[in-house]
Amino acid sequence: MELHIEYLLYIYIIITLSMIVFDLFTVSNDNLKSKRIKRKSLKFQDEILSIISLDKKDEEHIKLLIKKLKKIENLMAYHNAIVVLLDNVKYESSVRKYLKEYKLIFNSLAQIYSKKPDMYKAYFAYIMSIYKINSSNDSNYITDILLEFSKNESLYVRENTLKALISFGNELNVFKALRNIARREYAYNNKLLCDDLLEFSGSHEELARILFDNIKIFNVEMTLGIINYINYVSDNFKKELYEMLQDKNVDKEIHLAIIRYFGKHEYKQALDYMYNSIKDESSNNWEYSNACVTSLKLYPSKKTKEVLKKSLQSSNWYVRKNAAKSLLHLSLLENEEEIKLDTDDVYAIEMMKYEIEKKENFRRGR
């Protein structure tokens, strides 16, 4: 039997040589492309500035741009031009005005880009988030297309779309987009969601309200993101969140987020719940105890001091650590001697000693 392995290698060599050709072609094509985009961008800058200087709308400019910006490379060049002009204080407000006046261009482009690949859709949504051409009361074609984009499978399309809608500042549209995401059970990291919502340009109070009123349609991860967002923007949800906290069917992570909410927004009615949670020393309850001892830093009282001191002796390391932090935060204990009078628990003393030293070092450092 004769082996001809060399033939296979010949084939590989041909393929890899073509890979090198491909590489060299891509390198030079990329370089040419970036030069082209730079050149076109400068041209767009001049064009936009000349349009801005006109007294009336230039219909030709609209037609020309719709035609040109169909090509992604031109859209990138145009966007670069806009970014450069927006960065210039001298032109910023007139460029913003220009973008709103010529919104028609983007209405047409929205339709064109809705039929393009996901990567391009994401880019179109991204530039919409920068241009902020819709205000909170506007409802138009771009918004409708973006709401369609929010149903897209691509994370980047959805993410950029949500950013665009958030930049427009209409709470109902943001809610609708999130509802689309929730209905399709797409994964949405709670940190990402919270961060997006914090950028909302409209009324946070109204956005928080509409999201909370519909909280049941969201999965645990999204609910967490929404509660964390509410934690940052509003203290008007204490009663509702307290009710949710008492609902045993609600997920543990959501309970913990609510306890953290009460660590930022004082609600004395939640105190008993927190004291009782800390008392329960079962091993699967430590996360509740930990969240509660952390939140108690907002509730100075004799009872709080007692509960926190007892928590210093908890079997769980994190509970001890955060109890010590809360005690120091409330200035309920300023030295380890006080702990030593009450307990010979070496862990409690150790933890308090560390937190006191750390506080001292921090003072010195500052």
Place this chain on the structure above:
Amino acid sequence: MLDFAKVFLTVVGIFFAAYLIFYSTYLFLSSLIGSIILYKNKYASELKNEIEHKFYVPVSIIVPAYNEEVTVVKTIKSLLGLNYKLYEIIVVDDGSKDNTAKKIIEAFNMQKIDRPIQMRLKSKPVKEVYETNEYKVNITLIRKENGGKADSLNMGINASNFPYFICMDADSTLQIDSLENIVRPILEDEKIVACGGIIRIANGATVKDGIVYEYHLPKNFLVSMQILEYDRSFLASRIMFDQFNGNLIVSGAFGLFKKETVIECGGYDTSNMGEDFELVIKLHVYCRRHKIPYKIKYIPEAVCWTQVPDNLKDLCKQRRRWNIGLFQSMLKHKEVFLNPNYGFVSFISYLYFLFYELLSPFIELFGLFVIVFAYFMDLLNVKFMIMFLLIYAVYGGILSFTTFLSRVHVNNLKIGVFDVIKAVFMAIFEITVLRFILVFIRFSSFFNYKRKKNEWGSIKRYDVDKAK
């Protein structure tokens, strides 16, 4: 006798033909997929198909250090300059005999503190803990009894405050955007338990405060060849393995891990010389055994610059460690071998590491023995053999060069014509010279396996800013 020799050589010939076909295919596919993915990622980034966020995932950076007085202060300073907000730096001094701890304490005005550390992972006792909050992020220095790199990493995990940690080497420099890039996939997919960054060779690059100012192939031949080797073997193959969640290694020089999962599976194995490799296989085993959905990602955009050996002695030391670590890890997790429960991890990744990394020195030496045998039996076609080896060298060289070119291009590194010409020659040299040196080193590592156990792998250090 002649008949027997003919049968023997035919069987061996078939074995080697299959062996080379698989390897050539593997090299080809990894270079092709690597290049395509790198270009695709670059284009996606240009079109803003990426997650950009201010809400940072909190990360603890663990820097184990042993006799690192030359580089450790600079490393910490570069970490302080990262484009990231929520992180902490934990340096674990593993009983250094030089002034590693003293240099850190003085440079960062650190205060001694009685800090209780929850020892969730077993580690050698703590001697002292120092902290400072005078900088952008908290820095902690833990001085402990000597126990090796894995032991130091376990201590760092115990002391870390955040849910994700990064392990890195004290002589490495993270690129300014590396943390942002390595964390990004976690926001996209919560199933991720580990992310590996790309390790780039700092010799020849001017890297200051995590920014690359200049890039050239270094004058040193050995280093240049390693650059080509890193691009082909590490970059391209890891991108390919990433496509089926099959990476078995996240480099110890730069990797991000989910702390709870690492603790649950027992942390770093202190008896293993390839603790980084072992941890990743262990994560595969742990998650699959417990039916935990998981992903181990490779992120070529997250860059760490590190120094590689510039002399044969240091290279031998490093590669012996790697090979012994590979051997220990594969032996420890032998259940992955041909196990359908592990899918591609077993049938592609594990088999690749077994046959083309661990056993390849034996197989290649056996090949040489067969050539000599065939020659004496007058059954060797010398002309064919030389032609075959030449084709193979050119083939391997082209693949290395292709990956190098792709990487340089997508990372927007500017190199000159001289560098390109040099890369072509180095690619050929790497496959024809360095490869055989490494085969010998890996082969010899089995013979001093016991003696070298649990040592810190140290190479001669330079100031990265000045390293060229």
